[in-house]
Ligand SMILES: C[C@](O)(CO)[C@H](O)COP(=O)(O)OP(=O)(O)OC[C@H]1O[C@@H](n2ccc(N)nc2=O)[C@H](O)[C@@H]1O
């Protein structure tokens with residue numbers, strides 16, 4: 001179904017933005033198997049679209065079809081079920097997801113879909129959870145989800161859930177998505193950590209936000225393991241310092257202009273996707289989440 005058709009049928013549209021990790025340091029491995037990290041999350045204007053229509057049936061249904069994600073595994077649907085106990089018993093919703101953000105790309109698409117579902121349904125079902133309460137609920141869905149509820153570019157620690165607002169400079173990026181994707185869990189599992197990394201301090205860090213000084217500790221392992229992905233990295237890296245986002249497999253470079261990005265994207269390797277994007281300051285539904293929209 002097209003957006004206008006969905007709206008004619010009573011659906012409301014919400015946006016789920018992607019993110020980049022401007023750098024990512026893995027500090028150490030925790031006893032629960034997760035890793036403590038330090039990262040800067042940057043929201044970008046690449047979106048999935050969520051269409052939501054509430055009803056009084058008490059049922060939560062996904063009305064879009066996605067061949068590679070079962071409805072019950074969909075983080076968006078899981079988010080709705082997680083919020084349901086805070087709503088009236090008869091509160092239900094039909095959710096149609098239009099995916100644009102490549103899956104398994106390190107762009108946080110699934111996490112952002114889930115966060116947008118929480119933000120939207122908290123308002124539509126009148127659950128009245130605070131931002132802090134939503135962030136706590138979000139963490140049950142994945143390490144990246146609380147950030148999208150936080151809704152501002154952030155310095156993140158812990159497993160990614162300890163968030164401090166972090167001002168980034170206005171910047172356009174070119175994001176390239178290889179055809180091959182990688183599993184976040186497998187990338188973390190194959191990390192060979194010999195000793196703890198010394199944590200950085202947020203104070204004074206912004207001066208170091210030069211792509212040349214920034215690394216993603218997960219990048220080396222992915223490039224070593226996946227030759228096809230490494231070829232895409234090498235291609236992008238000839239134009240500027242290419243960097244992987246999250247656990248991959250997408251890479252990005254900073255641009256000096258949108259035109260430059262478009263020209264490079266036109267030459268991209270076969271079977272890859274290219275997106276010229278802008279950094280955002282805030283989540284598009286930041287005000288809705290704060291209850292002021
Ligand atoms: C790498 C990042 O994309 C950086 O933004 C995120 O930390 C990943 O977040 P996510 O996709 O929401 O990850 P989750 O779904 O919570 O975790 C998937 C798997 O990745 C590993 N994982 C994830 C995050 C983290 N800080 N340490 C980990 O070791 C765990 O094995 C976990 O089982």
Ligand SMILES: Nc1ncnc2c1ncn2[C@@H]1O[C@H](COP(=O)(O)OP(=O)(O)OP(=O)(O)O)[C@@H](O)[C@H]1O
Pocket residue numbers: 068069073074075076097102103104105106107108109110111112113114144184246247248249
């Ligand atoms: N609505 C959804 N959209 C995308 N993926 C989903 C969704 N629901 C569940 N998933 C599952 O989550 C996995 C990871 O999705 P996602 O796109 O968030 O990962 P990612 O881009 O690597 O981001 P991250 O930076 O969080 O690791 C997918 O491979 C898919 O199996």
